[in-house]
Amino acid sequence: MSHTIYFNKEHEQVRKSIRDFVNKRLNPFVEEWEEDGIAPLHDLFKEMGALGFLGIRYDPKYGGEGLDYWYDVIMLEECGRIRCGGIPMAIAVQTHMATPAIAEFGSEYLKETYLRAAIKGEMVGAIAVTEPDAGSDVAALRTYAKKDGDDYVLNGSKTYITNGTQADFLTLLARTSEDPGYHSFSLFVVPTDLPGFKVSRKLDKLGMRSSDTAELYFDNLRLPARNLIGQEGEGFIYQMKQFQHERFSTLPLCYACAEELIRETVAYLKKRIVFGEPLIKKQVLRHRLVNWLGEIECLRQLTYHIVRMKSVGLDATREISQGKVIGGELFNKVAYGCLQMYGGMGFMNEMWISRAFRDARLYSIGGGASEVLCDALGKLEGF
Ligand SMILES: Cc1cc2nc3c(=O)[nH]c(=O)nc-3n(C[C@H](O)[C@H](O)[C@H](O)COP(=O)(O)OP(=O)(O)OC[C@H]3O[C@@H](n4cnc5c(N)ncnc54)[C@H](O)[C@@H]3O)c2cc1C
Structure with a gap:
């Protein structure tokens, strides 16, 4: 796949360790946590903190890994593979919403007390x-x-x-x-x-x-x-900057999850026999699926472009807002469309697709609704 050119062996090792954690420590428990309406974040974050997953980009002085945005994207892409939206959101709050302003603008005391504890997973933010x-x-x-x-x-x-x-x-x-x-x-x-x-x-x-x-x-x-x-008196400005991290985190979460949904839908369509043949033989469905994969690739490339911009210190506010809007709408479209292909089965709560359809809805509302970001983008474009 084209995106492999962006990542080296070290990146892929980190990806593997996060993927292993997701497969072993998160995905098997998703049903239980969805049922409970809560996940044991203190336990989970302690484990994730010990593995270095909560401080990927943060300064080693406060227990972070001091890695670059490529590792950050890997972390978020792998979180997109968690079989619900609630857990990735809880993690992203810890790493991309509640801590960036402390790291960037906080005093030594705040960093020592709260950032360090958040990175270790000893405090939930x-x-x-x-x-x-x-x-x-x-x-x-x-x-x-x-x-x-x-x-x-x-x-x-x-x-x-x-x-x-x-x-x-x-x-x-x-x-x-x-x-x-x-x-x-x-x-x-x-x-x-x-x-x-x-x-x-x-x-x-x-x-x-x-x-x-x-x-x-x-x-x-x-x-x-x-x-x-x-x-x-500077809090509004700090929070607007912090929102950039939050919004950025939604891009990989949206495209990685949408891609997983498509893979899973394809596997289902290969097995599901309708009118005497597997549903995947229907050209209209195949075309829809490949078109979505194309749009996902565009969003991934925009994300990687943002990483390159951030890596050289450029302001990516415009691209992040564009990506947040595109990601939210695309994730919703894919979840809606895949559910349609499952038919009645897709409507059943036991299916990941029905949960994804519900979870996706938040991405075009939370952290700046699509319309709000479009307003801001319009201003940046000068109209
Ligand atoms: C599950 C969940 C988790 C959340 N987590 C957090 C959290 O951890 N911390 C936190 O602070 N907040 C959190 N939020 C809040 C979230 O960020 C807000 O819901 C979001 O910003 C929208 O604000 P609102 O709900 O007040 O909608 P309103 O401001 O009442 O807007 C309603 C709708 O109006 C439309 N609209 C708004 N402005 C415009 C405009 N300028 N032009 C055209 N249309 C417009 C949009 O479609 C918008 O969805 C969460 C929300 C949910 C549902």
């Missing part, structure tokens, strides 16, 4: 941005952190927070001023063992069922000022 009245419009958020002596006093609520019932810390965006504009927000690390923190509700969802999603509540939570990430 969550990213807390969305609120009941502020999703796409992040700047509408109301959770307030008021400076009081050496503390900030936090009041408000967050919703749809992935890993929310298990998290040891939240990377949380709050207002620190009522002034209009983007300099009224600050990003904090909020430990969940402080008085005033409450998980108000674990949410029941259409998909991503093995991932726990929670509504969180902060009632006069006193947060030490040293838990502020970077400078007060």
Whole structure:
């Protein structure tokens, strides 16, 4: 396959060790975790941390592997092979959503305390941005952190927070001023063992069922000022940068999973006899499948292009947003289309395709809905 030219022997060794972990320690338990509506992230992350999977790109000074974006892509591609969306999402929250801002802008204290523990898998992280009245419009958020002596006093609520019932810390965006504009927000690390923190509700969802999603509540939570990430008033900007990591992570997750779904569908169509012959003989189905594989290859190549851009320090905001939109829509299209080819069987909960169809739905909503990213892309294009 063409993409093998991008990876050397060391890359492939890492890929194999992640794949082995996925096959042995994750995939056999997916049904159970989907049923439970939660996965034991503390146990899993400890194992993954010990294997070096949670700190691929992070500085060895804090326990990371200090590897490049190619290894990061390998990790994400292999996570795309997990037979549900909930577990890859929980992992990506730990590696690409709750920790990048700590690594990039956090103090030595925050990196030593939270980044190191997240990389080791000793702490579970969550990213807390969305609120009941502020999703796409992040700047509408109301959770307030008021400076009081050496503390900030936090009041408000967050919703749809992935890993929310298990998290040891939240990377949380709050207002620190009522002034209009983007300099009224600050990003904090909020430990969940402080008085005033409450998980108000674990949410029941259409998909991503093995991932726990929670509504969180902060009632006069006193947060030490040293838990502020970077400078007060710069949090919105830090979070926009952090979103780039989150959005980037969705590209490999989408194309790798879509590709696996197609492989599995082909295997089914070869066996399923309809009108006296295997369904795979139907040209209309074959054409659909190869067209999707072509689109998947385009998305993979865009991802590898982004890796090359990042590797030389170029800003890939435009390409990442393009890829997030394309990936979300493509994954949904493939999941919908493959389910159609399974017929009634595809509608059964016992089938991976039915779960993928439900899980895929989130990719064009979460972390910037397709329309929101298209708006931002339009601005970048100057219209
Ligand atoms: C399972 C799950 C897990 C999540 N995990 C997290 C998490 O860990 N942390 C976190 O902070 N958030 C999380 N979220 C929140 C997620 O990022 C938001 O749901 C998303 O950003 C959309 O915000 P909203 O739901 O408030 O939708 P709204 O902002 O109410 O938007 C609704 C819809 O309106 C359309 N729309 C919005 N803006 C525009 C526009 N400018 N032009 C045209 N159409 C538009 C879009 O289609 C959008 O889907 C999660 C959500 C889910 C469902």
